[in-house]
Amino acid sequence: MSLVCVTCLTGFPVPTGGSGRGLVQAQEVEFGLGPEPGDVWKGKDVTTAYVEALTLAEEHYAGPIDHERLCDAAATGMLRTLDPHSNFFTREEFNEFRSQQQANYSGIGSLITQHGNKVYIWSPIADTPAYRAGLRYGDEIIAVDGESTEGWDVSKVRSRLRGLRSTAVTVTVNRPGEPSPITVRIVRDSVGQPSVSNVFMLTPEVGYLAFRRGFAQASGEEVAAAVRQLKARGAKAIVFDQRDNPGGLVDAARAIAELFLARGQKIVSIRGRTPRGLTYENALTSNNPTPEDIPLVVLINGGSASAAEILAGALQDHDRALLVGETTFGKGLVQTPYRLPDGYGLTLTSAKYYTPTGRLIQRRYDNVSLYDYQRRRSRTEVTGKDGLTKYLTDGKRTVYGGLGITPDVEVKGETYTLAQGQLTSLTFLFGRLLANGQVEGFAQYRVPRDVDYNHTLQDSDYPITDQLLAAFKAFAQPRLQEFGIAPTALVGNDAFLRQQLRREILTAAYGFDTAQEVIIREEAVVKRAIAEVPQSRSLAENARRLMPSPLRPTNSFKN
Structure with a gap:
């Protein structure tokens, strides 16, 4: 039986710090060995019942038993009876959880995306192993460590690209315009995830x-x-x-x-x-x-x-x-997160x-x-x-x-129609051709190899002209059936398509975050926020007046 099965049912956590402060700070807590003498506790009875149930299953169940899955399910079910946010984590899940808390993980450093049954590089993150190795927007990932990715979904590709820091992984990609696949060896590193x-x-x-x-x-x-x-x-x-x-x-x-x-x-x-x-x-x-x-x-x-x-x-x-x-x-x-033996954890x-x-x-x-x-x-x-x-x-x-x-x-x-959601696959596939200079008549949209992550976006950057929109529709028309898209989807969605096409080419040129500005500026809630600035100014001024005099900022704004 896995050690975590017993400890989940019999152990008690010991918080660090005094007066419960470790709980407030949501610091990670080591796992203790049990209650203090004299505490009223029925853990022994619970453990006995659990072990007896597991023994009966081992002796009489008609099929094979995966002990680790049984233990994980027991711990998960126990915590879920408390509330929706108390959770049990496997080793992999707890490592991911801790990475999120620290705003970093160990891997190659790239956003990846799936369209159809293929997985692509969407945007390498600045100054990461993926970017330094030369991976770029639109690269189709066809092998990891020499193993074909055919049939893999985006989750499996991501799990294979991540790994311990300083370990190596080889990635093979197809790039539009290149006569043969490109293979790069990447040494994984800690990748920051800014808030x-x-x-x-x-x-x-x-x-x-x-x-x-x-x-x-x-x-x-x-x-x-x-x-x-x-x-x-x-x-x-x-x-x-x-x-x-x-x-x-x-x-x-x-x-x-x-x-x-x-x-x-x-x-x-x-x-x-x-x-x-x-x-x-x-x-x-x-x-x-x-x-x-x-x-x-x-x-x-x-x-x-x-x-x-x-x-x-x-x-x-x-x-x-x-x-x-x-x-x-x-x-x-x-x-509060708790570390359990064998790399498991719970919150x-x-x-x-x-x-x-x-x-x-x-x-x-x-x-x-x-x-x-x-x-x-x-x-x-x-x-x-x-x-x-x-x-x-x-x-x-x-x-x-x-x-x-x-x-x-x-x-x-914002809400999007089913057709609009489906069309994003085609805008991406067209964008990877466009960014690599593979759309005839639009060589000026080929992006440089060096991504300008610090670029301040201008209205003149990669505009989507009527001619380019027409070229996209010509590209998309014969591929609609392959992606299960109705033929009418290309009608009445011009504004949406222009926005998505521009976001794709800007992602290739300036990175994902900069490209998102195209979407953000057009959102109704953002436009309303701008309109509500005078009201927020009144609130801020009133809040300043309500402060005790010694605390009022001396550099207050002017209406």
Whole structure:
């Protein structure tokens, strides 16, 4: 029997630090050996029953038994009875989890994508082994370590490209215009995953900051640097995009909130219990005597969760930002990671968090399947704000609790038709030909081998002309059936196709993050955020007036 089977059922974790602080910080905790003498505990009885059930299965089950899968399922099922966010991790899953917390992983450093039954390089990340080895946008991955990738999906290719740092992997690709496959040997390395992916100016006075990849150890420093960069470029207000940010470290949320909240202002209250059953409450507060007072519009949606909700809730409760978008996911539970023997791990809900006004953000999860909880909201959760508990912000604005963080201005997210989703495969396949100079009559769209990751996007960069759009349609028409696309899909989608084609060629020339600017600028929620900047300016000015006099910034903005 795997050691983890026994330890999951019989062991107790021992937190680091005192008074439960390790739990609040969501630090990784070592696994202990058991309860203190005298504790009331029935682990022995549970273990005996489990071992007896496993023994019966071994002796009488009609087929072969995979002990590791049985153990994993037992631990997973046990934790899932507690809440949707307490999870068990296999060795591979726990390594991936830890990489996300540290904002890096070990691999070659490239975004990959699947279209049809083939996997391609989408965008090598700047200054990574993949980029230095010469892999580029549109390369079709046909072999890894000499083994054909035929029949592999994108997940299998990704798992084979990742590995221990300093180990080597050979990758063979087909590139349009090259007479034979290209094979490169790549030494894996640590690959950073910055929390801030896009920083640019939406208008001469409104900056944009994309913070959508999670809260990691360096997130606070990244956001602070991005704010300084935007202000240096003339920003008088910032659109802070937290859509689809899954959360992460509570300390990172605190660090970012401190950039904008004054000393003494509460960021979040965390209420839980220690391993000995004692309850506690820790209030995290800002310690910044000179916070930034630039007006903020924060974008949120149903994918904004956990630490993203802590940050959004704190800024909303203190009237420090105007929230635009859709109601957040509603995850008000704090997990502590635990290392188990043999490389396994688990996260266990150890506390609940509350916004400064006392709002519990967590949605109800009792009598709801895991699928419904993660993918769909119940009918009562989409009926609006009726029945939700009301709270008052510092400036006496009404906000709501019990569902997630509700926006001040509701704007629905972008939706795409099935046909549009299918057409993205063809825009990519056309883009890889275009970027490699393989579309007749459009040699000027061939991109240089060196990707300019620091490029400031201009309207004149790789425009999609009527002639180029016509060339794409001629390319796509005979391939519609292969990808299961209706012949009518090419009709009435010109604006969408122009946008996607430009994003593809810009990805090849300047990298994925820069190319995303084409999509971001046209989103309805971003346009609405720009329109709401005057309201955010009023909120920021009012928040400044509500500060105690010694804490007011001396460099306050002017209307």
